[in-house]
Each structure stands twice: as C-alpha cells, then as structure tokens.
Amino acid sequence: MLDNQKIRSQFPFFKHTESVYLDNGATTQKPQNVIDAITEFYTCHNANVHRGVSEFASNTTALYEQARTKLAQFCQVDAEQIVWTKGATEAINLVASSIDAHIEKDDVIIISSLEHHANIVPWQTLCKRTGATLHILPIDANGVLNLDVSLAMINTLKPKLMAISHASNTLGNILPIQSLLDAAHAINAITLVDGAQAMQHLRPNIRALNCDFYVLSAHKMFGPTGVGALIAKPHSLSLLSTYQTGGEMIERVSFNESSFRQGNARFEAGTPNIAGVIGFSAALDFMGSSEMATQLAVEKALYQYTLNALKQIDGIKIYGDLNNNIGTISFNYKDEHNLDVATLLDQAGIIVRSGNHCTQPLINLLGVAGTIRVSLSCYNNVDDIDRFIVALKQAIELLD
Amino acid sequence: MTEQYQRLKQQFIAKKAWQDKYREIMLLGKQLPKLPAELKVDHAKVNGCESNVWLYVDFDESEKHIVVTADSDTRIVKGLIYIISTLVNGLTVDEIKRINIQTEFNELGLLQHLSPSRGNGILAIADAITQFAIQTDD
Numbered sequence: 181m182l183d184n185q186k187i188r189s190q191f192p193f194f195k196h197t198e199s200v201y202l203d204n205g206a207t208t209q210k211p212q213n214v215i216d217a218i219t220e221f222y223t224c225h226n227a228n229v230h231r232g233v234s235e236f237a238s239n240t241t242a243l244y245e246q247a248r249t250k251l252a253q254f255c256q257v258d259a260e261q262i263v264w265t266k267g268a269t270e271a272i273n274l275v276a277s278s279i280d281a282h283i284e285k286d287d288v289i290i291i292s293s294l295e296h297h298a299n300i301v302p303w304q305t306l307c308k309r310t311g312a313t314l315h316i317l318p319i320d321a322n323g324v325l326n327l328d329v330s331l332a333m334i335n336t337l338k339p340k341l342m343a344i345s346h347a348s349n350t351l352g353n354i355l356p357i358q359s360l361l362d363a364a365h366a367i368n369a370i371t372l373v374d375g376a377q378a379m380q381h382l383r384p385n386i387r388a389l390n391c392d393f394y395v396l397s398a399h400k401m402f403g404p405t406g407v408g409a410l411i412a413k414p415h416s417l418s419l420l421s422t423y424q425t426g427g428e429m430i431e432r433v434s435f436n437e438s439s440f441r442q443g444n445a446r447f448e449a450g451t452p453n454i455a456g457v458i459g460f461s462a463a464l465d466f467m468g469s470s471e472m473a474t475q476l477a478v479e480k481a482l483y484q485y486t487l488n489a490l491k492q493i494d495g496i497k498i499y500g501d502l503n504n505n506i507g508t509i510s511f512n513y514k515d516e517h518n519l520d521v522a523t524l525l526d527q528a529g530i531i532v533r534s535g536n537h538c539t540q541p542l543i544n545l546l547g548v549a550g551t552i553r554v555s556l557s558c559y560n561n562v563d564d565i566d567r568f569i570v571a572l573k574q575a576i577e578l579l580d
Numbered sequence: 581m582t583e584q585y586q587r588l589k590q591q592f593i594a595k596k597a598w599q600d601k602y603r604e605i606m607l608l609g610k611q612l613p614k615l616p617a618e619l620k621v622d623h624a625k626v627n628g629c630e631s632n633v634w635l636y637v638d639f640d641e642s643e644k645h646i647v648v649t650a651d652s653d654t655r656i657v658k659g660l661i662y663i664i665s666t667l668v669n670g671l672t673v674d675e676i677k678r679i680n681i682q683t684e685f686n687e688l689g690l691l692q693h694l695s696p697s698r699g700n701g702i703l704a705i706a707d708a709i710t711q712f713a714i715q716t717d718d
Contacts, residue, residue: 517654519631520606524656526692527598535630549653550630578603579655 184478186471188559199529200564200571205349205377205508205555206533207399210463214403217462221455229454230428244454247461254464255386255394257411263447264457267408268376269298271395272343274410274447275372276302278420279341282370285311287340290333290369292317292325292355293545294348297538299374303343312340316541317360323351323510323546324501327359334363341370346378350537350553351500352508354382361391370419376400380557381479381506383467392416398456403463407456410447417443424449475558482556482565483507489569493576499546510537510551513572516579518550524578525552528571581679585666592663592688601689602656609658612665615651626701626708631657633701637712645672646716648709652701660693660702668709676713681706 188194193201193209201209221243227236229244245259252259265271283289289303289312307314315337317330334342342364347354357373364371372393378384379396386394393416398407422429422440429449431439440446466472486509490496495514513521522534535550536543543550554568588608595601615634626633631654638647648668650661667684668676685694685702693702 517631519654520656524602527602549632574599578599578606 184471184475184558184561187475187478188561190466190471191559194559199531200567201531202554202556202560202564202568203531203533204380204557204560205352205400205537205553207405208380208402208557209559210404210459211402211466213466214459214462218404218455218459221458226455228451240454243458243461244452247457247464250461250464251409254468255384255411257387260443261411261414261417263410263412263417263444264452265395265408265410266406266453267399268374268395268397269408271393271408271410272298272372272374273302274423275393275395275420276306276343278423279370280306280310281421282419283310283312283340287312288315288337289313290315290317290337290339290342290344290364292330292344293319294323294325294351294353294355294542295343295345295539296349296374296376297540298376299343299345300541303341315339317344319542319545321546322501323348323499323542324353325355327356330360331363334360334367334369338367339364339369341372343372343374345374345376346382346384347506347508348500348539348542349377349508350539350542350551351510352377352505352555353501354378354504354506357391358389361389365390370416377506377508381476386411392419398460398463401460401463402466403460404453404456406453407460412444414443417447420447423447426450428452472558479507479556479558479560482560482562483509485562486554486556486565486568489565490572493569493573495576499551507556509554511554512548512551513576513579518548518552520579521572521575522552524575525568525571528567528574530568530571532568581675582666582670588663588666589684589688598689605659605663605690606655607659608662609655609660612651612658612662613649615649619649620651626704631701633657633661633705635705635708637708639673639712639716643670645670646676646709646713648705650705657701660690661705663688663690664702664705664709673713673716676709681709 190211191209192212225240227240229241248259248262251262293316303314318326320326344360346357361371371391373391375394375396379401392413394411396409399405427450429440429446431441496511498511500510518534522532525532533553595604620634624634626635631652633652636649640647648665652658682694685691
C-alpha cells in the first residue's frame with residue numbers, strides 16, 4: 181500500500197484527535213497551508229476587493245483574482261467563466277432561479293435518481309414557477325444509473341434542461357456524465373453538472389466535458405466552508421437573469437435606472453468571502469502539489485482494501501457501483517438500523533455518516549431507512565480502516 | 581424521582597465501559613412497550629430525526645401525573661426513551677419541572693444524545709416533555 185504519511189502530516193486535525201475521520205463526503209479536513217493563508221490574510225492583508233486605491237486593497241484584489249485564475253487552470257477553463265458563490269448549493273440555486281426566461285410551460289427538466297436534495301429541490305421549485313415537468317433518470321436495485329433507459333429518456337422527452345451529479349454523495353458512483361451530456365447537447369438541452377463530490381477525487385477537465393454549468397464546493401476540496409463556484413460557458417451565463425443586485429456587480433446607478441456589469445461580474449454582488457477564496461487558493465496549491473500526484477492511486481488502493489474488509493463480514497450489504505467509484509462506501513448490517521450501528525461506531529471514535537445523506541428519494545428507491553457511509557480521502561490510511569473494521573465488528577457483537 | 585429510576589440509574593452508572601452502557605441501553609429498549617401500529621402516525625413523529633420517533637405526552641387526570649408513550653425504529657433510541665419514560669412517568673407536573681433531563685443524561689454519561697443534532701430526536705422528546713409540563717401548569 182502506498183505511503184501517504186507526508187500528506188497526512190500536513191493536516192493538523194490529526195494531531196489533535198485520536199478519532200478516525202471517514203466522513204470526507206461531508207467535508208474534508210484542511211491542510212496547514214490553507215489555515216495559514218486565512219490567518220495571514222486577516223493578520224496582515226485584510227482589505228476589501230475591487231475598490232480603494234490603497235496598496236492593501238490592490239494586493240487583496242490581486243490575491244483574490246489569482247485564486248480565480250488558479251481554479252480556472254485547475255479545471256481547464258478561463259477565469260472569466262468562474263462565478264464565486266458560497267457553495268455548490270448556491271451555484272445550483274443561482275442557475276435554477278435565474279433561468280425562468282428559457283423554461284416554458286410543458287418543458288421537461290431531467291435529473292437523476294442519485295441527486296442530492298440541493299440538485300432536486302431548486303429544479304422542483306423552478307418547475308412549480310414555470311409549469312415545466314421534472315423527470316427522473318432511473319437506477320437499478322443497487323443504485324446504479326440505467327444508462328440505456330436514461331439515453332432513451334433524453335432522446336424522447338427532449339428536456340430543455342438536464343442537471344446531474346458527477347458522482348453520488350451517498351453511494352460514490354461515478355455517473356456516465358459524458359454520455360448523458362452528449363445526448364443532452366444533441367437535442368440542445370441546457371446542462372448542469374453537480375461536481376461537489378467529484379472535484380476532490382476526479383479533477384475533471386471541465387472544458388472537455390462541455391457542460392453549460394458545473395458547480396463545486398471548496399470545503400470538499402480541502403478549502404474553507406462558505407466558498408464555491410459556478411463554472412459556466414460565456415454564452416451560458418448570458419442565459420441567466422440577474423440574480424442579486426447591489427455593490428460589486430453594478431456598472432452605473434441613478435435613482436431612475438441602473439446598469440450592470442457583464443459576464444461573471446454580474447453575479448457577484450456585495451463583498452465576497454475574500455478570506456475563503458484566498459484559503460481556497462491555498463487548497464488548490466495543496467491539490468496541485470507533488471505529494472498529491474499519487475493521491476488518486478492511494479485512495480483507490482485504500483478503497484479496495486476497505487471493500488475487501490467489509491465483504492468479509494457476514495451480513496454486510498453494500499450499495500452502489502463498486503467498480504466505478506470515488507471512494508465512498510454505503511452499507512448496512514443485516515436489518516439493523518443505520519443509526520444504531522453509527523452510534524456504536526461513534527462511541528469507538530470512528531466518524532462516519534449515517535442516515536439518508538440528503539438524498540431521501542434515493543434512499544426510498546433503495547428501500548432502506550438509510551445507510552452507513554464511509555467516504556475516504558487522501559489522508560486516510562490502512563490504520564484508519566483497520567480501526568474502523570475492529571469497531572464495526574465490536575458494534576455487530578453488541579447488536580447480535 | 582421514582583425508585584424505579586433511582587435503581588436504573590445506580591445500575592447504569594456502575595457500568596463504566598461504553599460497551600456495557602450500550603448493551604444495557606439496548607436491553608432496556610427491549611422492555612419498552614411497543615406502540616400499536618395505528619399510533620405510529622406522521623403527526624406523532626418527532627421532527628428532525630434520522631430515525632423514526634413517535635411520541636405522545638399525556639396527563640393522567642385521576643392520578644395527576646404525566647404519561648409519556650413513545651417508540652422508535654432504532655434499538656438505541658428505544659433504550660433512551662425507556663430511560664426518559666422511567667425518569668418522568670408517574671411524576672406530577674411540579675415534580676417534572678424540578679427535573680433537569682439534561683443533568684440526568686449527563687450523570688448517566690449519555691449527554692451526547694441530548695446535543696442539538698438531527699440524529700436521534702432525544703432532545704426533541706425532552707423538550708416536548710418540559711413544554712408539556714409548563715403548559716399543563718398554566
């Protein structure tokens with residue numbers, strides 16, 4: 181198994197706790213350079229962006245815009261394609277609440293069965309406003325997207341818009357998004373990909389994906405909470421009406437009329453989360469570091485190790501596509517309630533997630549009350565998994 | 581506090597290892613009377629639980645004490661409900677107001693179940709009992 185001690189040692193969280201952290205789908209821990217960047221910003225540089233002539237103001241603006249360039253390079257898009265938001269959820273809401281002009285009564289909007297609530301409810305709300313109908317791409321009994329039926333649905337229903345996740349937060353499945361996007365583009369649908377889970381593990385080339393919108397959250401990429409991005413094709417941004425007004429996005433204001441800036445600036449009203457963006461910039465440095473080059477191999481090996489260990493325990497049922505996965509495992513033990521198992525794991529210092537994972541429709545389709553979810557990241561190691569398995573066996577002993 | 585609860589508390593505190601505590605919680609859960617299916621209705625559900633918890637808080641007019649009836653689909657929550665119902669059932673409204681469920685759970689080493697998380701609904705049960713006592717007094 182590849183050694184990732186060098187990466188793990190960069191995360192102070194693990195020096196302060198004995199707990200085993202296996203809830204990376206919810207949020208990742210932060211490396212020292214991210215913590216330092218935020219502290220340094222507030223300690224030495226604090227000033228607002230895009231205003232003021234002071235050296236402080238221009239330095240801060242430069243740092244802030246450098247972060248945009250860095251994210252653009254990371255995703256292989258242009259900096260002008262990035263709108264800072266407070267997270268993936270806000271980015272989806274931005275699109276869903278600003279695209280009414282292009283959605284008509286009787287239009288179809290398509291999502292998948294695997295979506296997080298944040299990629300269901302905004303579209304449901306849009307449908308209520310516009311009279312459009314929401315259709316759901318189906319999954320099989322294990323929670324794997326049925327691609328043939330999905331493609332047929334796209335071809336027959338001809339959706340005006342399709343919003344799908346790149347990877348399921350509950351099951352870890354990587355969705356066949358390129359096939360879905362190609363089919364959707366062939367009928368001129370507007371497309372959005374929820375990359376909240378995928379970014380940490382897959383580092384997609386967003387230009388190559390060619391979707392209209394891609395959304396992400398910094399805190400699931402080793403960055404701070406409260407920062408995310410909407411990445412859009414320039415033409416796609418022009419489909420959206422103005423979302424919020426005031427500050428920053430203004431070109432000219434009189435008491436009679438106002439005009440707004442164009443492009444991504446039109447969607448960045450008010451003082452942004454400057455420290456958050458600068459912290460995210462440091463997280464992107466971390467993700468681009470040489471130690472992280474082997475991260476994906478480490479994660480894959482550890483994922484297989486975890487799967488093998490779980491499969492050897494009688495009564496464990498694992499859901500999802502186990503071959504095409506970002507390193508997230510959802511399981512149950514016999515008919516025991518996920519909360520009972522997770523509570524006993526928590527007592528043993530194992531931090532996992534249990535319940536419906538903000539995917540109630542998916543959990544209902546799987547016919548369970550919920551699952552226990554183990555989600556891995558670059559700093560997890562064999563010791564973490566061994567301790568988790570020991571604790572799980574102990575929990576099972578208590579329950580049996 | 582009832583003698584039954586005092587006994588339960590003594591037995592529980594004697595168990596030092598969390599494994600023993602949780603084994604005891606799950607055994608206590610088995611003693612919790614099952615709620616009839618027709619009472620497991622949505623309006624009796626406690627909000628914000630990852631598990632299902634159905635709760636009824638009533639006032640026994642003839643005996644002048646509070647009656648808590650509840651059930652859950654998880655074994656640990658059932659046990660915790662049993663502990664709470666042993667603590668409060670059979671007490672008058674005034675007696676209930678003098679009880680601090682949080683303090684009791686702290687002394688039992690189970691305070692994390694009364695933290696404001698969405699996980700298990702025990703906090704919501706405790707709040708509902710306290711609210712009921714306050715309103716019944718009015």
